[in-house]
Amino acid sequence: STGPRxxxxxxxSRIPSQFSEEERVAIKExxxxxIQIPTVSFSHEESNTTALAEFGEYIRKxxxxxxxxxxxxxxxxxxxxxxxxxxxxxxxxxxxxLMAHIDVVPAPEEGWEVxxxxxxERNGFIYGRGALDNKNSVMAILHALELLLIRNYxxxxxxxxxxxxxxxxxGSKGAQKISALLQARGVQLAFLVDEGSFILEGFIxxxxxxxxMISVTEKGALDLMLQVNMTPGHSSAPPKExxxxxxxxxxxxxxQTPMPNMFGGGxxxxxxxxxxxxxxxxxxxxxxxxxxxxPIVSRLMERNPITNALVRTTTALTMxxxxxxxxxxxxxxxxxxxxxxxxxxxxxxxxxxxKNTVADDRVQLHVLRSFxxxxxxxxxxxxxxxxxxxxxxxxxxxxxxxxxxxxCIANTDTRHYANITNGMYRFNPLPLxxxxxxxxxxxxxxxxxxxxxxxxxxxxxxxxxADTYKEPVPHLHEL
Ligand SMILES: CC/C=C\C/C=C\C/C=C\C/C=C\C/C=C\C/C=C\CCC(=O)O
Ligand SMILES: N[C@@H](Cc1ccccc1)C(=O)O
Ligand SMILES: [Zn+2]
Ligand SMILES: [Zn+2]
Numbered sequence: 001s002t003g004p005r006x007x008x009x010x011x012x013s014r015i016p017s018q019f020s021e022e023e024r025v026a027i028k029e030x031x032x033x034x035i036q037i038p039t040v041s042f043s044h045e046e047s048n049t050t051a052l053a054e055f056g057e058y059i060r061k062x063x064x065x066x067x068x069x070x071x072x073x074x075x076x077x078x079x080x081x082x083x084x085x086x087x088x089x090x091x092x093x094x095x096x097x098l099m100a101h102i103d104v105v106p107a108p109e110e111g112w113e114v115x116x117x118x119x120x121e122r123n124g125f126i127y128g129r130g131a132l133d134n135k136n137s138v139m140a141i142l143h144a145l146e147l148l149l150i151r152n153y154x155x156x157x158x159x160x161x162x163x164x165x166x167x168x169x170x171g172s173k174g175a176q177k178i179s180a181l182l183q184a185r186g187v188q189l190a191f192l193v194d195e196g197s198f199i200l201e202g203f204i205x206x207x208x209x210x211x212x213m214i215s216v217t218e219k220g221a222l223d224l225m226l227q228v229n230m231t232p233g234h235s236s237a238p239p240k241e242x243x244x245x246x247x248x249x250x251x252x253x254x255x256q257t258p259m260p261n262m263f264g265g266g267x268x269x270x271x272x273x274x275x276x277x278x279x280x281x282x283x284x285x286x287x288x289x290x291x292x293x294x295p296i297v298s299r300l301m302e303r304n305p306i307t308n309a310l311v312r313t314t315t316a317l318t319m320x321x322x323x324x325x326x327x328x329x330x331x332x333x334x335x336x337x338x339x340x341x342x343x344x345x346x347x348x349x350x351x352x353x354x355k356n357t358v359a360d361d362r363v364q365l366h367v368l369r370s371f372x373x374x375x376x377x378x379x380x381x382x383x384x385x386x387x388x389x390x391x392x393x394x395x396x397x398x399x400x401x402x403x404x405x406x407x408c409i410a411n412t413d414t415r416h417y418a419n420i421t422n423g424m425y426r427f428n429p430l431p432l433x434x435x436x437x438x439x440x441x442x443x444x445x446x447x448x449x450x451x452x453x454x455x456x457x458x459x460x461x462x463x464x465x466a467d468t469y470k471e472p473v474p475h476l477h478e479l
Contacts, residue, residue: 014464015151017396017457027143027456028126028449030062032119034135035128041103041168052080052165055102063142065149072145077181080165081174086145088158088467094190095158096385096466097421098459100137101167101174101195101413104130111443124449131447133440134195136455137428138163144459156467160189164413175413182420189421191377191385193462196408196426199393199400202433203306207278209401212393214386215408215426216267218415219313220341220373222350225334225366226250226358232324232331243333244322250363251317251335257357259313263298265344267376268310271404272297278402306437309409313342313350336368343373343407374415377424379405381472385423388469392462396429396454429458 019027037058039051056076060067066084067074073085080102088095107116107129114120116129130136141161148155160182164174182189197215204211228243228250269290276287286293301307308314315337322333339350347370354365379386390403408414408426418424430451439445 013153014468015148015153015460017460019147019453019457023147024453027453028121030143031131031136031139031447031452032121032126032128033058033062034139035119035126035130036117038117039103039130039165040106041166042106044169044172047103047166047169049080052102055165056080056082059138059142062139063146065146066142069149071149071154075181078165078173078177081178082161082163083178083181084145084161086155086159086161088155090156091158093157095160095187096190097160097162097192097417098141099162099164099175099192099194099413099417100141101134101164101171102138103165103168104133104135105168105441107443107445113444116443116445121449122446125446126449126452127444127446129445131439131445132428132430132432132436133445134167134428136430136447136452137195140452140455140459143456144463147456147460148463153464155463157469159463159466160187162413162417167413171413171416175416179416179420182417187420189417189423191383191388191423191425192414192417192421193385193389194412194414194424194426195428196410196412196414197406198428198430198432199397200433201431204275206283207275209278210397210399210431211275211278212390212397212400212403212427213271213406214379214389214403216377216379216386216405216424217343218374218408218411218424218426219309219343220345220347220371221411222339222341222347222370223368224337224339224351224354225368226337227364227366228333228362229364230329230331233329235327235329238329243330246360246362247322247333247335248320250358250360251320251337253357253359254315254337254354255317259315259339259342259345259350259353261298261302261311262313262342262344263301263311264294266342267379267405267407270379271406274402274404306409306434309340310407311342313345314340314409316340340409340411341373343376345373347372371415374418374424375422377422383423384469384471385425387472388462388465389425389427392458392465393429396458396461429455429462 041047071087075083114127119128162178166173197213199210199212201210228247230243272287276284301311319336323330
């Protein structure tokens with residue numbers, strides 16, 4: 001049969017992803033420097049703008065070839081975000097976009113083996129806030145482009161690099177403005193690649209080989225504030241129920257009543273089919289026959305917090321405030337709940353379920369913010385973005401046997417670009433184990449130097465693969 005892409009036609013212009021020792025050192029040192037700039041987003045109102053501005057200066061110095069190339073147009077958007085337009089030689093090819101964010105979540109020093117903004121190297125790892133979320137991607141994208149341009153590579157297909165500065169607090173300043181700018185210019189992307197998933201190691205029991213998961217959708221979100229008002233008074237003669245008692249019972253019911261398991265629908269069916277081949281008997285049979293074993297598998301998925309997050313809308317009680325003084329009946333109690341909505345559910349459905357569970361009209365519900373889950377991007381053999389990722393994974397990570405579509409359980413800047421592409425892929429080309437995962441937004445976030453250098457290599461290869469991509473020839477049915 002006719003292969004989707006022909007490797008013969010790559011031509012002599014292909015540049016091998018071999019980096020000198022000097023370049024490899026420069027790659028890791030550049031990442032350390034990036035981590036040392038504390039580009040923290042504290043809240044919607046507060047971020048370290050001094051650091052964000054410094055970061056802009058830093059990338060100019062670290063990547064002189066990118067900034068001086070006549071092929072690259074650089075724009076600062078909303079003061080601290082960056083948009084690069086890399087001009088391809090063939091305007092008939094639809095452009096794509098690589099994304100990352102330069103801001104990080106706060107990092108109190110307690111518990112860290114090294115200070116979180118030191119960027120220190122220990123035992124082959126670079127430590128610090130942003131090492132995996134997401135300065136690795138910011139620096140790897142720019143470094144790969146720098147190295148390609150140094151080698152006089154001139155892309156055929158145009159592409160954009162979008163680096164947001166407020167992803168950790170919603171992206172409404174950075175990514176949203178970049179998206180508006182691209183829309184005003186009439187840009188439609190073939191696809192985009194953002195953070196959001198990894199090459200997973202050790203997340204699935206009994207599975208030895210790493211699995212590359214490309215997230216083709218992303219959960220929605222609902223931030224809900226629950227509030228109970230009561231008349232204050234003297235605590236010596238308390239009413240039967242206080243605002244605190246009523247509210248805590250309501251939030252406890254919500255925590256004890258998980259949202260329904262949605263395992264049956266959505267993109268995980270295909271994921272399981274593909275994963276089945278990786279297991280031996282009897283798990284392979286179970287995963288291949290979900291029509292029969294669906295109840296067992298969906299219950300197994302609930303066992304740990306990460307796989308549980310893949311099968312349902314999650315309910316996280318994150319803030320709780322009440323009371324003014326030890327001897328005063330509290331007038332007001334407030335709690336905030338962060339729901340992450342499964343792609344098979346809507347914001348409205350979640351709200352209805354919440355109302356049914358709370359079932360107490362003394363508890364007021366206030367929607368602070370919500371957005372719906374993202375559409376499912378294609379992962380079939382016509383899907384250019386997915387196929388390019390898969391092809392590049394296969395060549396750069398030969399130890400990865402299998403590439404599967406997945407759900408991003410967190411949120412990314414991707415959703416701001418839903419108007420300009422149907423191909424939204426979230427994938428960080430790095431191995432991740434459960435311990436690495438705990439460093440993201442946690443303590444001792446770190447990246448292995450070897451893995452980081454491979455991330456640069458991946459992007460270096462990916463950009464070239466995007467230039468040689470051949471539209472798949474539709475298969476003719478064999479007689
Ligand atoms: C069906 C497959 C079974 C098991 C798969 C196991 C785990 C896969 C799920 C996710 C784990 C990996 C990481 C993704 C989550 C968060 C990090 C990514 C983006 C963060 C966004 C941000 O905070 O900036
Ligand atoms: N990316 C972060 C912050 C965020 C939350 C919700 C929406 C947008 C961004 C998260 O998923 O927690
Ligand atoms: Zn992130
Ligand atoms: Zn984050």
